Amino acid sequence: MFRIPEKLLNEIKKVIPQKKYTTGRPQANIDQILNGIFYVIRNGNRWSDLPICYGPKSTVHGRFMQLARAGIFEKILNISIEFAIEHLGYPECFFIDTSSSKAPFAKFGGKNPTDRGKNGVKKSVVADNNKIILSIIIDAANTHDSRLLQPHIKNLKPYLTTPKVMVADSAWDINCLRNSLTKDNIALLAATNVRRNKNKKKFTPWGRWKIEQIFGIQQWNRGIKFCWTKTAEAFLALCQFASAVQNFNTTRVFG
Numbered sequence: 001m002f003r004i005p006e007k008l009l010n011e012i013k014k015v016i017p018q019k020k021y022t023t024g025r026p027q028a029n030i031d032q033i034l035n036g037i038f039y040v041i042r043n044g045n046r047w048s049d050l051p052i053c054y055g056p057k058s059t060v061h062g063r064f065m066q067l068a069r070a071g072i073f074e075k076i077l078n079i080s081i082e083f084a085i086e087h088l089g090y091p092e093c094f095f096i097d098t099s100s101s102k103a104p105f106a107k108f109g110g111k112n113p114t115d116r117g118k119n120g121v122k123k124s125v126v127a128d129n130n131k132i133i134l135s136i137i138i139d140a141a142n143t144h145d146s147r148l149l150q151p152h153i154k155n156l157k158p159y160l161t162t163p164k165v166m167v168a169d170s171a172w173d174i175n176c177l178r179n180s181l182t183k184d185n186i187a188l189l190a191a192t193n194v195r196r197n198k199n200k201k202k203f204t205p206w207g208r209w210k211i212e213q214i215f216g217i218q219q220w221n222r223g224i225k226f227c228w229t230k231t232a233e234a235f236l237a238l239c240q241f242a243s244a245v246q247n248f249n250t251t252r253v254f255g
Contacts, residue, residue, distance in 0.1 A: 007253075037060065038245065044226055073237040077133075080245070091159045103119050110142035110143065123136060123224070124149075126155070131210050134156060173190040191204045
């Protein structure tokens with residue numbers, strides 16, 4: 001039976017709303033619920049295949065959707081970010097990248113141009129120099145990477161009190177993006193896209209392995225490596241929960 005470490009669970013539960021009234025049906029064990037949700041993330045199982053040790057599958061799924069619609073997994077991610085920054089230090093620079101997942105049932109998906117036009121979704125992550133995941137967003141697989149940069153800015157606002165550098169690959173080598181980010185106190189350092197301008201000297205910014213390693217770790221979670229959900233809010237919630245656990249683990253506080 002997979003279990004999230006108890007101390008980590010206690011951090012996560014800080015933002016889980018508790019039932020205020022004693023009348024009606026008793027609330028399901030939240031530890032079981034959270035462990036069951038992460039079991040689905042880790043193994044990529046359907047909710048209908050959830051082992052009974054995590055409680056009734058309909059209860060776990062129902063509670064998951066309730067928490068997702070209430071934005072609780074975004075709050076859990078924010079708690080993990082604060083925790084990681086406290087232990088590892090304040091963000092000094094940003095790294096951005098995207099990763100695509102097959103998504104046969106996703107209503108919000110799109111035809112993946114790199115996978116024979118099959119339906120897919122795209123995850124975009126911004127992390128800092130300590131490999132803390134600061135922001136994650138999702139979109140259809142046929143959305144160009146460059147269009148997934150600006151939506152991150154809202155989540156990065158708390159860290160823009162001083163100028164920052166955003167390290168990116170050649171998909172973001174676009175002058176209008178540089179000009180836009182300058183207004184937000186960010187200098188875009190993107191690899192050169194020689195296909196757009198063959199006269200450019202090839203340049204690859206340092207540190208891209210950090211964000212690639214983050215995606216490598218996230219690929220261990222089959223529930224977000226392959227998107228089996230139908231709705232964007234459900235898939236985003238799974239990604240946020242997986243990212244929060246990854247942030248907590250990055251600190252090595254829980255072993």
